[in-house]
Amino acid sequence: MRNLNEVTITQAVTASLAGCEDARLRGVVMKLVEHLHAFARETKLTEAEWAKAIAFLTAVGHITDDKRQEFILLSDVLGLSTLVVAQSHAKPEGCTEATVFGPFYVADSPQYAQFDDIANGARGEPCFVGGQVRSLDGEPVAHASIEVWQADEEGHYDVQVPEADGTVTHRARGRLHTDADGRFAFRSILAEPYPIPHDGPVGKLLEALGRHPWRPAHLHFMIEAPGFETLITHVFRDGDRYLDSDVVFGVRSTLVAQWVRHEPGTAPDGSPVDVPFYTLDYDFVLNRAAAAVPA
Incomplete structure (x- = not known):
């Protein structure tokens, strides 16, 4: 798991899921990782853009409560x-x-x-x-x-x-x-x-x-x-x-x-x-x- 790069990182992450005993959870997360990584590669996502996305999701969480979802x-x-x-x-x-x-x-x-x-x-x-x-x-x-x-x-x-x-x-x-x-x-x-x-x-x-x-x-x-x-x-x-x-x-x-x-x-x-x-x-x-x- 050392010296990973933009090509090998996806396989390393999916391989790390091998110990998950819930087959459905393992399969869903594996596909999520594969598609997210493919999205980042296809769009050439930058660190600045990803930081904005994290900030956006954080704001979504902050405004969510029992009256607003x-x-x-x-x-x-x-x-x-x-x-x-x-x-x-x-x-x-x-x-x-x-x-x-x-x-x-x-x-x-x-x-x-x-x-x-x-x-x-x-x-x-x-x-x-x-x-x-x-x-x-x-x-x-x-x-x-x-x-x-x-x-x-x-x-x-x-x-x-x-x-x-x-x-x-x-x-x-x-x-x-x-x-x-x-x-x-x-x-x-x-x-x-x-x-x-x-x-x-x-x-x-x-x-x-x-x-x-x-x-x-x-x-x-x-x-x-x-x-x-x-x-x-x-x-x-x-x-x-x-x-x-x-x-x-x-x-x-x-x-x-x-x-x-x-x-x-x-x-x-x-x-x-x-x-x-x-x-x-x-x-x-x-x-x-x-x-x-x-x-």
Whole structure:
């Protein structure tokens, strides 16, 4: 392992992994080393450039906390999140497609009943969302868990706007369950386009690359049911100007839906609404888990 040079260093590093008993870990790190070294050789990476890269990654780490995940943002804007999702969640035709998770999911979100208002004071025009969760063969999926979260009309998720004492009031976020027929319904607010957080190192990277930070309007969904693969996806608002330039590359044509505008009147839940409101109807089709597929 002495007198290594730019040609022999890669083989020396990969040979040093021989003692790793975890075959998958050994294989992944080996390929990572090979590709990183190949990248450095191909680009003729300089010490100064590598120092800037280290400083950038250090800044990403410093700004990351339990409310802001800059590393996920970095993965998202480089398309790596979408690539990993695409190769990890191939589904039969007809199933709802998966897309990126995003950095603003919160575990243990508030529980709601059918037709409840999950906006909980979030600012935005009223929107009533409903649909059905089914299996690929058309059977309704009863009592499926549905988690939904979204930004408000100013483009902020609840975790981005804590109270003065630092606590977070959950708004435009919640969990509900489908009924016996697989149907769900809730009230929220109209989805609007918004920029990802771009006041940190990822934002500076986007600016340097001549890219915008905007995401098209969407709702996040995570749907879980026994015997089915968990679905993590978005539903995007048709007509949004950023559908073809989503900064995190998450749009799928099958996930684009129409939000329908209504004049003041009676909402789908029977309640009176004295301002214009929107409705979104979207059905989800789950893929059965491998162990649940009949032989």
